[in-house]
Amino acid sequence: MIKEQSQLTFAPWIKRTPGQSATGATVVFPHAGGAAAAYRGFAAALARGGADAYVVQYPQRADRLSHPAPDTVEQLAADLFAAGDWAQLGPLTLFGHCMGAVIAFEFGRVAERHGVEVGQLWVSASQAPSTIADSPRLPTADAEVVANMVDLGGTDPRLLADEDFIELLxxxxxxxxxxxxxxxCGADARLAADIHTIGGRSDHRISEDTLRRWEIHTAGAFTLSLFDGGHFYINHHIDAVAELVNAR
Incomplete structure (x- = not known):
């Protein structure tokens, strides 16, 4: 029996958008550096055609600015799982963009270990978990972080000229x-859930072949879909991506 929302317990930084369906839920995991607010429109599109949508907030931003950052992706995923009454929502659909897909994958592993059903993981513009350890390290120096974000796109250039915004970013x-x-992550790490990958045809970071490497991480079905656009293709296809997710 699915509980009414008033009976559920969630941290205040997990943002819920009420949906049309009484069962299930879609949980959205932002990209690296991304705040929950950036996915408000996507959550609304998901909720219009499906179940409740929840966008998680990571530490060190917005209303979690003072929260310490976990040392590992695994710890972050475990903390996000512990912050919500996920078991009461019915089958979960997980959606993560870029690094958010890897966090969603680890969140799914935690959920499955706790007996929470995860029906599907939607991977958006992300490399497979088993390929990350052998990839070049991401930059952490201020100037290199900014340059990397500019290269990825998806950030309003006017904001990049704001020193206060840059500091927080x-x-x-x-x-x-x-x-x-x-x-x-080993190549043998798998979810029982289906994995559906999505990317931008012009993404210079994540190719179609890169997306296909996710197939080894599911014991269920695997699909791949492409949209026009680059790494942040989703910003131009919010309704279409939400419709694709809800159709499953």
Whole structure:
């Protein structure tokens, strides 16, 4: 029996958008440095055509600015799982963009170990967990962090000219990158959940072949879909991506 929302317990920094369906939920995991507010429109699109949407907030940004950053992706995922009454929501759909997909993958592993059903993981513009340890380390020096974010795109250039914004952005990105740089995952790590990958056809960081490497991390079905655009293709296809997720 699914509990009413008033009976559920969630940390205040887990942002809920009520949906149309009485069962299940979609949990959204932002990209490195990303705040929950950046996914408000996507959450609304998911909720319009499906179940409740929840966007998690990582430490070191927005209303969690004073919260210490976990040392590892695994610890971050475990903390996010401990912050919500996820077991009462019915089958979970997880959606993560870029680093958020890896956090969602680890969140899914924690959920499955606790007997919480995860129906599907949606991977957006992300490399597979088993490939990360052998990849170049992400930058953590201020100037290099900013340059990397500019290269990825997705950030309003007007904000990049704001020194206060840059200071907060670098703080959040560095916390996420340090955890990501410590991450290692074996090729035998799998979810029972289906994995659906999505990317931008013009993404110069994450290719179609890179997305296909996620297939080894599921014991279920695997799909791959591409949209026009680069690394942040999702900003231009919010409704279409939400419709694709809800259709599953």
């Amino acid at each position: 670098v703080r959040a990105v560095r916390a996420d990158y340090l955890a990501f740089n410590r991450y290692a």
